[in-house]
Amino acid sequence: MSTATVLKTETEADVSWQTLCIKSDLVAFSGVAAWIETAEGPAQVALFYLPGHETELYAVDHHDPFANANVIARGIVGDLKGQPVVASPIYKQHFRLKDGVCLEDESVQLRTWPVRFEGDQVMIAIEAL
Amino acid sequence: MNISHSDKQQLIVIGNGMVGHHLVEQLVERGATEAYRIIVFGEERHLAYDRVHLSEYFAGRDAESLALCASDYYAEHGIELRLSEAVTGIDRDNGEVVTDKGRYAYDRLVLATGSYPFVPPIPGNDRPNCLVYRTLEDLDAIRAAAEKATTGVVVGGGLLGLEAANALRGLNLDTAVVEFAPRLMPMQVDSEGGELLREKIESLGVQVLTERATQRIEDGGASFHRMVFQDDKVLETDLIVFSAGIRPRDELARECGLEMGERGGVVIDDHCLTSDPAILAVGEVALWNNSIFGLVGPGYQMAKAAAYTLTQGELTFRGADMSTKLKLLGVDVGSIGDAHGDRSPGARMFRYLDQIKQEYRKLVVSSDGKKLLGAMLVGDNSYYDTLMQYYSNGLELPEDPASLILPSTEGAPALGADALPETATICSCHNVTKGDVCASIDAGCTDLGAVKLETKASTGCGGCAALLKSVVDHELESRGVEVDKSICEHFAYTRQELYGIVRVEGIKTFSELIEKHGSSQTQGLGCDICKPAVASILASCFNEPITDASHIPLQDTNDTFMANMQKNGTYSVVPRVPGGEITPDKLIALGEVAKKYQLYTKITGGQRVDLFGAQLHDLPDIWQELIDAGFETGHAYGKATRTVKSCVGSTWCRYGVQDSVGMALHIENRYKGLRSPHKLKFAVSGCTRECAEAQSKDVGVIATENGWNLYVCGNGGMRPRHAELFATDLDDETLIKYIDRFLMFYIRTADRLQRTSVWRENLDGGLDYLKDVIIHDSLGIGEELESQMQEVVDRYECEWANALKDPAKLKRFRSYVNDDRPDPNIIVTEERGQLRPA
Ligand code: SRM
Ligand SMILES: Cc1cc2nc3c(=O)[nH]c(=O)nc-3n(C[C@H](O)[C@H](O)[C@H](O)COP(=O)(O)OP(=O)(O)OC[C@H]3O[C@@H](n4cnc5c(N)ncnc54)[C@H](O)[C@@H]3O)c2cc1C
Ligand code: SF4
Ligand code: FES
Numbered sequence: 011m012s013t014a015t016v017l018k019t020e021t022e023a024d025v026s027w028q029t030l031c032i033k034s035d036l037v038a039f040s041g042v043a044a045w046i047e048t049a050e051g052p053a054q055v056a057l058f059y060l061p062g063h064e065t066e067l068y069a070v071d072h073h074d075p076f077a078n079a080n081v082i083a084r085g086i087v088g089d090l091k092g093q094p095v096v097a098s099p100i101y102k103q104h105f106r107l108k109d110g111v112c113l114e115d116e117s118v119q120l121r122t123w124p125v126r127f128e129g130d131q132v133m134i135a136i137e138a139l
Numbered sequence: 140m141n142i143s144h145s146d147k148q149q150l151i152v153i154g155n156g157m158v159g160h161h162l163v164e165q166l167v168e169r170g171a172t173e174a175y176r177i178i179v180f181g182e183e184r185h186l187a188y189d190r191v192h193l194s195e196y197f198a199g200r201d202a203e204s205l206a207l208c209a210s211d212y213y214a215e216h217g218i219e220l221r222l223s224e225a226v227t228g229i230d231r232d233n234g235e236v237v238t239d240k241g242r243y244a245y246d247r248l249v250l251a252t253g254s255y256p257f258v259p260p261i262p263g264n265d266r267p268n269c270l271v272y273r274t275l276e277d278l279d280a281i282r283a284a285a286e287k288a289t290t291g292v293v294v295g296g297g298l299l300g301l302e303a304a305n306a307l308r309g310l311n312l313d314t315a316v317v318e319f320a321p322r323l324m325p326m327q328v329d330s331e332g333g334e335l336l337r338e339k340i341e342s343l344g345v346q347v348l349t350e351r352a353t354q355r356i357e358d359g360g361a362s363f364h365r366m367v368f369q370d371d372k373v374l375e376t377d378l379i380v381f382s383a384g385i386r387p388r389d390e391l392a393r394e395c396g397l398e399m400g401e402r403g404g405v406v407i408d409d410h411c412l413t414s415d416p417a418i419l420a421v422g423e424v425a426l427w428n429n430s431i432f433g434l435v436g437p438g439y440q441m442a443k444a445a446a447y448t449l450t451q452g453e454l455t456f457r458g459a460d461m462s463t464k465l466k467l468l469g470v471d472v473g474s475i476g477d478a479h480g481d482r483s484p485g486a487r488m489f490r491y492l493d494q495i496k497q498e499y500r501k502l503v504v505s506s507d508g509k510k511l512l513g514a515m516l517v518g519d520n521s522y523y524d525t526l527m528q529y530y531s532n533g534l535e536l537p538e539d540p541a542s543l544i545l546p547s548t549e550g551a552p553a554l555g556a557d558a559l560p561e562t563a564t565i566c567s568c569h570n571v572t573k574g575d576v577c578a579s580i581d582a583g584c585t586d587l588g589a590v591k592l593e594t595k596a597s598t599g600c601g602g603c604a605a606l607l608k609s610v611v612d613h614e615l616e617s618r619g620v621e622v623d624k625s626i627c628e629h630f631a632y633t634r635q636e637l638y639g640i641v642r643v644e645g646i647k648t649f650s651e652l653i654e655k656h657g658s659s660q661t662q663g664l665g666c667d668i669c670k671p672a673v674a675s676i677l678a679s680c681f682n683e684p685i686t687d688a689s690h691i692p693l694q695d696t697n698d699t700f701m702a703n704m705q706k707n708g709t710y711s712v713v714p715r716v717p718g719g720e721i722t723p724d725k726l727i728a729l730g731e732v733a734k735k736y737q738l739y740t741k742i743t744g745g746q747r748v749d750l751f752g753a754q755l756h757d758l759p760d761i762w763q764e765l766i767d768a769g770f771e772t773g774h775a776y777g778k779a780t781r782t783v784k785s786c787v788g789s790t791w792c793r794y795g796v797q798d799s800v801g802m803a804l805h806i807e808n809r810y811k812g813l814r815s816p817h818k819l820k821f822a823v824s825g826c827t828r829e830c831a832e833a834q835s836k837d838v839g840v841i842a843t844e845n846g847w848n849l850y851v852c853g854n855g856g857m858r859p860r861h862a863e864l865f866a867t868d869l870d871d872e873t874l875i876k877y878i879d880r881f882l883m884f885y886i887r888t889a890d891r892l893q894r895t896s897v898w899r900e901n902l903d904g905g906l907d908y909l910k911d912v913i914i915h916d917s918l919g920i921g922e923e924l925e926s927q928m929q930e931v932v933d934r935y936e937c938e939w940a941n942a943l944k945d946p947a948k949l950k951r952f953r954s955y956v957n958d959d960r961p962d963p964n965i966i967v968t969e970e971r972g973q974l975r976p977a
Pocket of ligand 3: 786787788789792793794795799825826827828830831
C-alpha cells in the first residue's frame with residue numbers, strides 16, 4: 011500500500027510530522043475527526059481514508075464554515091468532476107479534499123494539512139510551533 | 140491614411156463593447172463581409188468582453204475568459220480590429236473618422252460607444268482613490284486601491300452600486316452604500332421592497348445610508364477621505380466608488396452635429412439610423428423614443444436591427460422590455476414592466492410581505508384584473524419566470540391573481556412549458572421565442588447544450604436558464620427523445636433502473652455496483668446523491684445492518700450514527716414507541732436517561748418522545764440504557780418506516796369499532812426497519828371520527844363495522860395530500876397483504892426521495908392502475924412482492940442492538956479518535972427548565 015502526501019514537498023522543511031492516530035482508527039471511504047495542536051492553538055481536523063486511491067489520506071478542517079459546527083468528518087465522501095470531495099452533513103456543500111475549496115462558493119476554503127502513513131501510524135505535518 | 144476600396148463599401152464601427160461586438164457577429168451571420176470592408180475601433184485594450192459578468196473578474200476570471208469571442212474571430216472573418224485606438228472626431232463632410240493614428244474613410248458608420256459612469260459634481264470627486272466601476276481597468280484600479288484600504292464607500296444604491304458594494308466586500312473592505320434617494324434601488328422597488336432590501340443587505344454587514352447627499356470630499360482623519368453630507372454628518376473611508384448612474388458617450392455625435400436628446404443620447408429611429416442616414420447608433424449611446432436602454436438585451440436587439448438595416452433586411456427595433464431579475468449581494472430582486480404601477484391609470488395591486496422570511500412581492504394588474512402590467516419581487520426570484528410569461532405574452536391571469544405571489548407549499552407557481560404560446564419570449568437577451576427553440580429542436584438539436592449553441596438562448600445574462608431547460612426538456616420529451624434522467628454523474632441510470640439491476644443481479648455492495656455499472660469517467664467514489672440512494676436500495680432488498688463496514692460510507696450522517704444531526708452537530712435520539720402505546724416503566728426509563736445525559740425532551744408529532752442534544756460519543760451509552768429498558772431504535776433518522784399513529788380505539792373509546800391500537804402495533808412491528816425511497820408514515824383509527832388522522836398518511840387504516848378501510852398515498856408536511864380510499868372492509872390478513880404489495884411496489888418504482896403521494900401523482904394510470912396491480916394482480920407480481928416483503932421482515936434486527944454488540948462498530952462513535960475532549964463548540968443555555976443550543 012502506498013503512502014501519500016497532499017501538499018508540495020517544499021513546505022516540509024518548516025513543519026513537524028506528528029503522530030495523529032493509527033490506521034485502524036480510520037474508516038475506509040469515510041472520515042474521522044481528531045485534535046491537533048497548531049501554531050494558532052488547538053484545531054480539529056477531519057481525516058479521510060480512500061484505500062487504493064492515488065491519494066489515500068486527506069486532512070481538512072473539521073469545522074464547517076457554513077453551519078459553524080464541527081462536523082465535516084461526518085460528511086459523505088465522493089468524487090465530483092474527477093476530484094475527491096466531502097459533502098457537509100448539515101447543508102451539503104461540497105469541499106474538495108485536495109485543497110479544501112468549496113465547490114458551491116470558491117471564496118470559502120477549508121484548511122488542509124499534509125498527512126501520510128508511517129507503517130501503522132497516521133502522521134500529520136503541522137507548521138512548527 | 141485614407142483607404143477606400145472600389146468594390147467594397149467601408150463600414151466603421153466605433154466601440155468594441157458588448158453591443159458593438161454583437162453587431163459584428165450579426166453582420167458576419169448575415170454575410171455582410173461580402174459587401175463591406177469592416178473596421179472596428181475600440182478604446183479599451185481588451186477584446187470585447189462580458190461586462191454583465193464583470194464582477195467575476197474579482198472572483199478570479201480573467202479578460203480572456205470574459206471575452207465574447209475567440210481572439211482570432213475578427214481576423215478569421217477579415218475584419219480589422221483596432222484596439223487601444225479611440226476615435227476622436229467624425230468628419231461628416233468628408234466621410235472620415237479621426238484617431239490619433241490617422242483618418243479613415245467610411246461609407247457607413249455605427250456608433251457603439253456605450254456609456255460612462257456619472258460622477259456627481261462634488262468638490263473632491265477627483266481625489267486619488269475615487270473610482271468608478273465599468274471596465275476591467277476600473278476593476279484593476281479598485282483592486283490596487285483596496286490593498287491599502289480597510290474601508291470603502293459606494294456612492295449610489297442602484298443596481299450597479301450594490302454590485303460594486305458586493306465587490307468591495309469581497310475585497311475584505313468594511314463597506315457602506317450611500318444613496319441620495321430614501322431607499323435602495325429606487326428604480327426597481329418601492330418603499331416596502333427597499334426597506335426589506337436594506338435589512339437584508341445590512342445583515343450582510345454592509346452599512347446602508349439613504350437620503351444622503353454628499354457635499355464634499357476632503358482629507359480624512361482616521362481614513363484617507365472624509366465625506367461630508369448635507370446635514371454636516373461625516374463618514375470616513377479609504378476608498379470611494381461612484382455608481383450614480385450612467386450617461387451616454389455621445390460626445391462624438393454631439394460634436395459632429397447629429398440630432399441629440401435633451402438629456403443626451405444619439406437619437407435613432409426603428410432602423411437604428413441617426414439623423415444622418417449614413418450613420419447608425421446602437422447600445423447605451425442610442426436614444427430611441429426618448430429612452431436609453433441600460434441593459435444588454437435591448438442593445439442586442441438594436442444590434443440585430445442595425446445589421447438588417449445595413450444589409451437591406453426587414454427587421455426593426457421596436458423598443459424593449461426593461462424587466463430584470465438580479466441577485467445582488469445574494470439578495471434576489473426582480474422587476475417586471477410597470478412595477479411601481481404609476482404608469483398605468485386604473486391599475487390595481489396585490490402585495491405580499493413576509494418580514495420573517497424577508498420576502499416581498501407585488502403584482503400590478505389591469506383594472507379588470509385580467510392582465511399583468513407589472514410585478515416587483517424582493518427575496519425570492521423563483522416567481523419571476525411565470526410572472527414574466529404572463530406579462531410579456533399578455534396571458535389572461537388566473538381567477539385569483541394573488542395565488543401567483545402567495546407562498547405555496549409547492550413553491551412558486553409554474554406555467555407548464557406546454558402552456559406557453561409559440562410566441563412566448565424565452566430569452567429576452569437574445570430575443571429567442573419558444574417557437575425558435577422548437578425550430579432548433581426540429582432542425583436536429585437533441586439536448587440543452589445544442590439548443591443554446593443554435594439559438595444563443597441563455598448565453599446572455601443567464602436569467603432564463605431554468606425556463607429554457609424546462610421548455611427544452613418538455614419539447615424533447617414530447618418528440619419522444621430520451622431526456623437524461625441519470626441520478627448523478629456516477630450512474631447513467633435512474634433509481635428505478637438501479638433497483639432492477641440490484642435485484643436481478645443480486646448485487647449486495649455499492650463497490651460491486653459502481654464497478655459493474657458505474658460511469659467510467661469518475662474516480663468511482665460515488666457522491667452524496669448516489670451513495671445514500673444505493674444504500675436505501677440495498678437495504679430495501681437485503682436489509683443488512685447499515686452499520687456494516689461496506690455500507691457505512693454510503694450513509695448520510697443520520698444513518699451512520701443512527702440519530703438525527705442537529706444544527707450544532709449534536710444528535711437527537713428517538714426510540715420506537717409502537718402505536719404510541721407506552722408503559723409507565725418505559726416512560727420513567729426515558730425520563731431517567733434524558734435526565735442523566737441532560738437531554739432536552741419533547742413529545743413529537745409522531746406520538747413518541749425525542750431526546751435532543753446528545754454528543755456523538757454518548758450515543759452508545761444512551762442506547763445501551765434504552766435497550767436495557769426494552770426500547771428499540773425508532774428510525775427517525777432514516778428514509779424508512781417512521782411511526783404508526785393510533786387512536787385509543789374500541790378498548791376504551793365508546794365509539795370504537797375495532798382495536799386500533801392492536802392493529803397499529805401489528806403494522807409497526809411488521810414494517811419497522813423497512814427502508815424505502817422516502818420515509819413512510821402510517822396511522823390506524825378506531826372509527827370514522829378518525830382521531831389518528833389516517834387520511835394524511837402514506838398508509839392509513841380506518842376501522843369499519845366489518846373490518847378495515849385502507850387509504851394510500853396521503854401526506855402531511857410541505858404539500859398536504861389526502862390519502863385515497865383504496866379498498867374497503869378488509870379482514871386483517873388481506874389488509875396486510877395489500878400493504879405488503881403496495882409498499883414493495885412503491886419501493887420498486889419510485890424515484891429517490893419521492894414520497895408515496897408524489898409517486899402516486901406521477902403514476903401513469905393513477906389509482907385505478909394501482910388497484911389493478913395490487914388488488915387484481917394485473918402484472919402477476921403480487922406474490923413476489925409479498926415474499927420480498929417477508930424477507931425484509933424476517934431479517935429485521937434493531938440496528939442499535941446490532942451495533943452495541945460489535946466493538947468495531949462502536950469505535951465509530953468517538954467524537955475524536957485521539958482525544959476524549961468534548962467539542963468546545965457545543966454551548967447550551969437553559970430555557971423553560973431544559974437545555975438548548977445557545
Ligand atoms: C421531531 C418531529 C417534530 C416534533 O417535535 O414533533 C419532527 C422533526 C423533524 N422532521 Fe418532521 N418531525 C416530526 C413529525 C412530522 C410530521 C407529523 C407526523 O408524522 O404525524 C410531519 C407531517 C406528516 C408527514 O410527513 O406527512 C412531518 C413532516 C416533515 C417533513 C415534510 C415531509 C413531506 O413529505 O412534506 C420533513 C422534511 C423531509 O422529510 O424531507 C421533516 C423532517 C424532519 C426532520 C428530520 C428535519 C431534519 O432533517 O432535521 C426533523 C428532525 C427530527 C429530529 O432531529 O429528531 N418532517 N414531521 C416529529 C417526529 C415524529 C416522530 O416521532 O418521528
Ligand atoms: C458591473 C456591471 C454589471 C452589469 N450588469 C448587467 C446585467 O446584469 N444585465 C444587463 O442587461 N446589463 C448589465 N450591465 C449593463 C451592460 O453591460 C451594458 O448594457 C452593455 O455593456 C452596453 O453595451 P454597449 O456596447 O452599448 O456599451 P459598452 O459595453 O460600454 O461598450 C462601449 C465600448 O465603446 C468604447 N468606446 C467609447 N467611446 C469610444 C471611442 N470614441 N472610440 C473607441 N471606442 C470607444 C468603450 O471603451 C467601450 O469599450 C452591467 C454593466 C456593468 C458595468
Ligand atoms: S377515531 Fe373513533 S375510536 Fe378512535 S378515538 Fe377517535 S372516536 Fe374513538
Ligand atoms: S434572458 Fe438573458 S440570457 Fe436569456
